[in-house]
Amino acid sequence: MYDKFFGSYLLNKNILTNESLREILEHMQTVRIKVGTLAMKEGLMNGTQVEEVFQLQKVQDKKFGEIAVEKGYLTNAQVERLLEHQSEESNLQLGQAAIDLGYLNYEQLDEELKNFENESGLSKIQLKVLEEGDTDKIIREFIDFKDSPHSQMYYDYVALLLRNIIRFLDQQPWIDVNKKKEELAQNITVYQYLENYSRIFTGISISQDEIIEMAEKFGKMSMKDDMEMAESAITEFLNLHNGIFTVNMSDQGREYEMSPPAITKEGTIDEMNAGHQIGVNTAIGKIHLILAPY
């Protein structure tokens, strides 16, 4: 998830546009991290040196590591270690994809990676948690449910939603670091009440511009010009997610009943304003999750 946070940072700095970030996110799944990128991230080489070695590679029939050793930037042992970790490193995929697609060069990536760690407002612990990539830890570090009743269930709810976005929308989600509540009155919001063991308002809110594509991913059918079907698909996504959540809770001895899901397209309802709002980004749009006791 580290690299997707980095992507959001580049977007906020206007280094990437929504369109270029989306292209990068789609491309990054197949990207192979280059040894130079890894050496730069580990602080063994700077962006200028990496760029220089790549330029030399164009005129010399040698591997990156060989040239870097000849230039005195890396030792043979460092090259070997980097090669061993090349396939394990996933936090650099976004940066590598941005370079491969021509949106950044190595010097820019080097500079922005450093800027990100200094300017993102994230603590060292938060950066470490992001680098480790453990979803449960990331949720706990970036979302504060501590004052909520049944906070553990809320954390479980968010973790399950992230898994269900992967499973049913075929998207890699990441949480929005910006904790400011956004105005959702212009969005399409579907919601459902869970009650019995405790009472929870659950809702997901999506902009009208992004709902069709997400709905098509879920429904596995074209919904162009069919907003009614798209709304139904997003409603069913929430219903399905809540259904799985209630089954998980039931297995722990906590029984919930679900209300029929509902939708609001104009304005907001009280629970939306009072509840927690968690932004979940994907390559095809943002889902605002709303959770509130009621």
Added chain:
Amino acid sequence: MLVLLSNPMKVLVCDDSLLIRRQLKDALEKLGGVEVYEASNGEEAVEIYKENFPELVLLDLVMPVLNGLDCLKQIKEIDDNASVVMITSTGTKENLRKALELGAIDFIQKPWKEEQLISALSRIKGRC
């Protein structure tokens, strides 16, 4: 194509989700040999059942107006031999127990799979 009977089998699909109704209808029609009726809540399902006596009802649990369990109860009061399969996202043991007690013949947790539909249809064919 799965041709089950010389006359098409009447199947009532009841779900408040337009998407689920469309997906189930498409899947059933692709299998062939069925005539699909649609209801978007339990009350509509009861009315359609009274008029058409479908051989199979695919029934959602969480619905407005009349929920799936109450709908199942009313359908069973009309026709004790009604074949009702619950299709729901909230497949808790408690809901399973209640549905089976009320006479549902099967209970499918969403997202449903085509094999589960084929299994339900085959089961009805075996009864006919």
